[in-house]
Amino acid sequence: xxNINREFIFIxxxxxxxxxxxxxxxxxxVSRQRVHAIIKDGRLEVVNKxxxxxxxxxxxxxxxxxxxxxxxxxxx
Numbered sequence: 001x002x003n004i005n006r007e008f009i010f011i012x013x014x015x016x017x018x019x020x021x022x023x024x025x026x027x028x029x030v031s032r033q034r035v036h037a038i039i040k041d042g043r044l045e046v047v048n049k050x051x052x053x054x055x056x057x058x059x060x061x062x063x064x065x066x067x068x069x070x071x072x073x074x075x076x
Contacts (some may be wrong), residue, residue: 021056024063
């Protein structure tokens with residue numbers, strides 16, 4: 001992903017109260033599978049699912065808080 005695309009995603013994310021799973025993965029700089037594992041571990045909660053499992057929405061503030069806490073203790 002280019003820096004321009006990444007900047008657009010981050011700017012766009014700040015205008016809405018949620019993130020898709022893909023947006024959260026980009027923001028956290030991890031794979032979608034890793035975000036699924038973080039959800040399964042209970043460290044992030046799903047806010048809503050649209051179309052079953054087609055689109056998973058996460059609370060933006062919670063994802064940002066998770067990233068800050070993760071970055072403080074070192075990326076895992």
